Amino acid sequence: MPKTRLSREQIAERAALELPDGAYVNLGWGIPNLIAAYVPSAVTVHFHSENGILGMGPRAKVGEEDFDLVDAMKVPVTLLPGGSFFSQDDAHVMTRGGHLDICILGGLQVSEHGDLANWRVPGAKGAGGIGGAMDISVGAQKLIVTMEHTAKDGSPKIVKTCTYPLTAIDCVDTIITDLAVIDVTTDGLILREVAPGFTPEEVQKFTEPKLRYSSNVPEMRLQRR
């Protein structure tokens, strides 16, 4: 079995399987933005956008763009039947108030306690920006973080304590990476699935805190190989 880490698209593909039918969902920037394309056809989810859209559909076709109908990344999108528009404050009544079933965000670091850092790399130029990530992290009924398992320099992004500026504490429920699916629980980090070809011991080597796992950890489920 070749040892190839999953691509960003494959991380998105795996994450899409976490979305139950009928869920109200917010997807953040980066890998989460790829997930909508992989929602299984038997599943209907309702996408929320922080600028006041519920029932957001796919990107608008070229020539059919309406620049009053854009997502949080300024991309012209569409509205599905049953969709609605509202103001930014109502959009965050939905995030902070716990009305969204699942939110999926990108991550720079996640701690073993479920703290998330995802808005600023220390020492980076410029002012940085929080956007809606703090409101979303605090309020989501279930928060999934999708990210590469290690940073560009090979250092673990799943750490004992985050060293980057925090987005929210004790907020992450599940981490999906190019190597594993990991649940954050009160008993610590539980390794639920490993990327095809990898062993739990290998995933542990790329992870700072201790992972707990059974003697038979299944491979990450992908919809198509």
Add this chain to the structure above:
Amino acid sequence: MTSKEKVYPTIDSAVADIPDGATIMFGGFGGAGFPNNLIQGLARQGARNLGVISNNCGTGDGELGLLFKNRQIRRVIAAFPGPGAKYFQEQFDAGEIELELVPQGILCERMRAFGAGIPAFFSPVGVGTEVGRGKEERVIRGKRYILEQALGADYAFIRAYRADNMGNLVYRKAARNFNPIMATAAKSTIVEVEEIVAAGKLDPETIVTPSIFIDRIVQAEGKRYA
């Protein structure tokens, strides 16, 4: 009581009296719903040393970028200034701009509180992060919260789709965003619209911002996305 005339004849007349040092809220998000005509009017008018409350800080020369390019802004409260906010980023890196970063939903809620007469409120957002630093913290029903202050301004510059001549507003799609909440939180709210109609011509059931929140109405000129 007779109705004060709210419709201004030109963009320039609607922003003529904005003083140096004013604090102004600007609606808009993701390229939609920005009061670009009013921003351009303020650039021509030339008020300086302004404080700005906005989700972001412009895209190149567009949106608030123009006011940063002209060095009219000194203080910023924003959720996501943005990598495309070239002039803001340059002036921020040079230490010329005072910035308070606020989580986007809390930016909304602080304005809503101000507009609703609530001076401060406890919030779960930012607890344990640098947003919570220095803020009063309280445990309520076993959870940690920080005290956030209401946020008002001298002016709100907003954009809507249609207004009647009393100032009732209807928005279009995701161009609504911050505009309705800002309308409630400023001493004076100025709206630019695509179309002004007579009172009674808007369906009262569809009005999003009632006229009480609007002080000045002006017809937007030129391209919608200027």
